[in-house]
Amino acid sequence: MAETSGQKADCRPFASTHGEKNQKMTVKRILPLGLLFVLILFPLMVRDDYQQHLMILVLMWVVIGSGWNVIAGYTGQVSFGDAAFFGTGAYTAGLFAYKLGISAWWAMAFGGVMAMAVALPFGWICFRLKGAYFALATLALNEVMRHVATLWESLTDGMVGILIMQTFVSKVPYYYIALALAAVSVLSIEMIMGSKWGYYFVSIREDEDAAESLGIDTHFYKMVSLNIAAFLTGMAGSLYMNYMGFIDPEVVFSLHDISIMAILVGIVGGVGTLYGPVVGAFVMVAVHEFFRTGFFGFFNTLAVLTGSDVVHVVAGYVMQAHVLGFGILVVVVILLLPNGIVGDWEKMMGTLSSVRKKGMAG
């Protein structure tokens, strides 16, 4: 392991490598704690339901994005099918409440386990596929699960979906549950990636054949990695069911809204970095809402202020085209920030400072 440890430290920004970086390390230690502190205080300071709702979504995406990051970012097996696990978790919770009459909260952990039950046979069979083939197999899993949920009407009620009563009226309890889940998942991923498993995962991503020849059971560790991802994503799905109170196959098994969004959260934040998905979740949910609400109602306000019909029409178009804006964002992000905000942070700062210097010189 020793000869490659230097390379691996690069992939893991939180690993303390040299004394000179100690100061940077303390910043990296304090920053997440500070963030956690702010997040704990958030619902006490912001009482607006809408903003609390957005934060709950952000936290849910932190969990999903972190899960995706384990399998795709660290282990290098890109999954296009996170929605399969998310939906399984959501349906587990929903069916617990709907068919068995057990509180959907009990299903939080069980949703993760059920997602693993999907991931286990899938991974066992499909990890013999490599690269793009595996990505396609996950895509197919996504679609198969959606069709199963749609067609197995005796169990899932098909397209009608499942409606359960929400436990709390206020958003605050959901917020803290989501926060706890997000914090625990980030923490546990940090622990896993600091352990032997983490090194195995990264070695599989860097060079699978070399890892295999060093005696790592790559098939087994890819399975471990996929199951961690599935468990987290399934838990997030159960949380979604509890929080939203309604699911149907098109929503929870959606390729674009769940699977692609999970990939974007990972990529925008930074693939293979611990806090990448956290940053990515904030950015993506913000951007999604930004487009969906027409720049947070900016155009509507403008239309009312100016009283002009043209602006009003433009506002309507902007709101209609929110998915378009989202798609363009995907293209731009992959072109300009292939390693994400966290991964390309230094590059971004470099560009920024060189632009500044040029400005000063000119």
Next chain:
Amino acid sequence: MEVFLQTLVAGILKGGLYSLIGIGMTLIMGVMGIINLAHGQLMMVAMYVTFVCFHYLGIDPYLALFISAPLLFVLGMVIQKYTLNPLMEVESLLPENQVLMTVGIGMVLTEIARFVFGSDYRSLKTSYSSSAFYLGEISFSVALTAAFFLAVAFTVFMFWFLLKTDMGRSIRAVGQDKDAASLMGVNPRRITIITFGIGAALVAVAGTLLMPLYYLFPDIGGPFTRKAFVITILGGLGSTVGAIFGGVTLGLAESFGATYIGMAYDDMIGLLIFLLVLLFLPGGFKRLTKI
């Protein structure tokens, strides 16, 4: 027996069109090594082009081929040149960035179509849309049969192009070994751009031929992208002959599934075949034919 034969005929006719979709995809796959997940969306664009031609300009769908295919050829080249090629130089942890990019492009195309045309279902009503002729007891839809034979013609043309022309040889060379091809004086960058253009043009032909038979809405791209990759995996990635077998197999499977199991399952059958092929015949039909 008649039901069986009817199903067989419908499956083969549909399979001809699917082959055309699959050949475009497999060309792109063979030359660039990426799965183009915007393939169905490109087809959707071609279908809207045909729709506009017919509805506003009164051009027959079969003549609209000469508009939609060149347009999509250009669109494909632009996509490859400005979005996919720049990614080749980018240093990134994940090699699947290009695949993701095609997903993003697919989203953009779908949403532009929704923005311009709305989410309504559209269809073309031509004089021959619903007419059919009979051979014995079996009915042949005129439009589907015409589409099948045109698809076969385009496929044959494609083979001639790939086997006999300089450009076709260069494309195959880049598909086999990029470095060796560039040493022989082939510009791989230019070839990828042209290949993507050809792939887009082929799927545009399929879309235009489908238009008199099918309805159209912005989200139609997704299911066809899925069909396209099922076909490509069935045939073996990068194999043109395989794509034809894959297309016909999928057409038959869907057709028999719809008759004997149920209409709702046709998408599912494709995906199940896909998973089965991945498991038991990972190279696709290419493994069997060695072409």
